[in-house]
Amino acid sequence: MSHRNAHRVRKRIPCDVVDGDRSWKGIVRDLSAGGLFVRLDAESLPADGARVVVRMAESELGPALEIAGEVVRRTLAPALLGGSVERGIALRIIDAPDLYHAALLRGRAADGAPDLL
Numbered sequence: 001m002s003h004r005n006a007h008r009v010r011k012r013i014p015c016d017v018v019d020g021d022r023s024w025k026g027i028v029r030d031l032s033a034g035g036l037f038v039r040l041d042a043e044s045l046p047a048d049g050a051r052v053v054v055r056m057a058e059s060e061l062g063p064a065l066e067i068a069g070e071v072v073r074r075t076l077a078p079a080l081l082g083g084s085v086e087r088g089i090a091l092r093i094i095d096a097p098d099l100y101h102a103a104l105l106r107g108r109a110a111d112g113a114p115d116l117l
Contacts, residue, residue: 008032009107014057017089019046028056029086031104035069039088045074046089054091061103068095 013028017038026040038054046052048071056065069091076087093100 009061009104011059011061011107013059013061016055017046018053018055019050022046026054026088028054029088031100031107033093033101033104035072035090035092036067037086037088037090039086041087045076045087046071048072048074051094052089052091061107062099065097065100065103067091067093067097067100069093 008030009032010030011028015026015028015038017024017026017040024040024042024045026038029037029039036054050071052069052071054067054069056067058064071089072092073090075089
């Protein structure tokens, strides 16, 4: 199954993205079993291929979580499109706790989707 075919749960969850000694404040915009998209308003973003840690705040999906991921795509919105295109990073999940997958199930149920990941 392509990562684009995976069911995505759309949320707005505050987070911190950490890459070594650099960090960014962001918002997790959507989540799936294999990845997530984090909106970042910073001028510089983690590089493609960078391994980062996303520390998600407690939300309606559950407790605070820490997820390790690899940057697979960066969206750098031009100034003219800044309001209509989200600037941020797409991550492939490398390591996530079981609580992350349980949170996805809760989010899918809230969206009315079947309980299969």
